[in-house]
Amino acid sequence: MLVGTLVYYLTLLFWRRRTLVFLDIACVNQVDEYAKSEALVSMGAFLKHSKTLVVLWDATFVKRLWCVFEMAGFLQSRGPDASRGLEVCPVFAGPALLSGTFGLCVMLLIFSSSQAVIVPWEFWGGLALCALTFPCLTCLAYVVLIHCRSIDVVQQQVRCFTIGNASSYCCASNHIDPSTGERMVCDRLIIERCIAAWFGSPEQFEETVRGKLLAHLVYQLANCTFPYWRVVQATSPALWFKLELYNPAFVVLFILETIVYWLLLLPSVALVMFRLIYCARNLCQSTFTQVLLSTGLVAVAALLFGAFFFAETMLLPQLIGDKHTSNWILLATMSMVTIALWRCMPPIHQSDSPQAAGQESP
Numbered sequence: 001m002l003v004g005t006l007v008y009y010l011t012l013l014f015w016r017r018r019t020l021v022f023l024d025i026a027c028v029n030q031v032d033e034y035a036k037s038e039a040l041v042s043m044g045a046f047l048k049h050s051k052t053l054v055v056l057w058d059a060t061f062v063k064r065l066w067c068v069f070e071m072a073g074f075l076q077s078r079g080p081d082a083s084r085g086l087e088v089c090p091v092f093a094g095p096a097l098l099s100g101t102f103g104l105c106v107m108l109l110i111f112s113s114s115q116a117v118i119v120p121w122e123f124w125g126g127l128a129l130c131a132l133t134f135p136c137l138t139c140l141a142y143v144v145l146i147h148c149r150s151i152d153v154v155q156q157q158v159r160c161f162t163i164g165n166a167s168s169y170c171c172a173s174n175h176i177d178p179s180t181g182e183r184m185v186c187d188r189l190i191i192e193r194c195i196a197a198w199f200g201s202p203e204q205f206e207e208t209v210r211g212k213l214l215a216h217l218v219y220q221l222a223n224c225t226f227p228y229w230r231v232v233q234a235t236s237p238a239l240w241f242k243l244e245l246y247n248p249a250f251v252v253l254f255i256l257e258t259i260v261y262w263l264l265l266l267p268s269v270a271l272v273m274f275r276l277i278y279c280a281r282n283l284c285q286s287t288f289t290q291v292l293l294s295t296g297l298v299a300v301a302a303l304l305f306g307a308f309f310f311a312e313t314m315l316l317p318q319l320i321g322d323k324h325t326s327n328w329i330l331l332a333t334m335s336m337v338t339i340a341l342w343r344c345m346p347p348i349h350q351s352d353s354p355q356a357a358g359q360e361s362p
């Protein structure tokens with residue numbers, strides 16, 4: 001468990017991906033105004049020759065002309081296959097998953113270093129595990145609830161999007177660089193020239209933003225924030241914990257249990273919980289009631305997990321009489337449930353009417 005935790009965080013800190021990326025703020029010259037103008041005019045070529053556009057999304061994204069322009073330009077350059085290369089990653093997802101994984105690591109480390117707790121590791125051990133994860137999961141559920149509410153706000157904002165209302169740093173600074181006091185070139189003028197060349201007219205650009213861009217943005221935020229493999233990666237401490245309990249005499253049983261819990265049960269519960277949170281996002285308006293709602297939703301998750309644990313450790317072995325057979329049945333059942341949830345459940349799309357969105361901004 002300790003080795004797994006150390007390897008995980010050392011890899012996270014020191015492993016460097018070798019993928020070539022174009023990070024606009026770093027690759028566009030921010031000092032030389034001529035070079036900056038040239039880069040802005042050439043942005044279409046950069047977008048067209050990029051395999052993927054990763055949008056680090058927060059609530060201010062759709063208010064910034066530069067960001068909206070880049071995303072709309074990418075969608076325009078891809079045509080009907082636009083969704084394939086687009087990845088919208090809310091900035092909260094990284095810290096949320098990291099803190100969730102860290103909480104799980106700490107909790108399971110405490111469990112694995114205290115053998116006395118693990119000895120009665122059947123029913124009561126499972127209940128104790130649920131109780132320990134409760135505060136950590138409540139925080140996570142609350143953050144996801146706020147994220148789901150923000151999807152409604154985004155829809156309201158994008159439906160009212162106009163180039164004139166979108167902000168740009170240069171205009172907000174009156175075209176004077178605050179650090180040097182020198183005059184800045186207006187990005188907006190260059191972007192408007194690019195818009196006229198790529199989209200035909202400002203009206204067509206705004207139509208693309210309010211149509212295609214909104215549809216892709218909502219789809220990504222509502223369905224792709226926590227994909228299957230991201231959930232599996234975040235819950236990897238469950239695998240290390242199982243490895244610590246590995247007994248060579250029960251290899252098949254060990255593999256079955258690990259697959260069922262780590263690859264099937266945890267991702268399925270995570271997806272069900274995300275959908276429940278999304279459905280309940282507008283039930284409560286104040287922070288206090290939202291925290292209460294998050295607690296209730298985590299209680300539902302704990303019930304689901306507890307019911308499964310009861311079926312796995314007590315009900316099925318008693319009914320069938322053989323632990324191996326009951327675990328094979330669980331594997332088959334959970335495989336079908338997981339595939340049905342992750343592959344067949346209809347995705348969330350943008351709401352048809354503006355009234356369906358939330359009543360207040362977060």
Ligand SMILES: [Zn+2]
Pocket residue numbers: 168169170171172175185186187188189
């Ligand atoms: Zn400007």
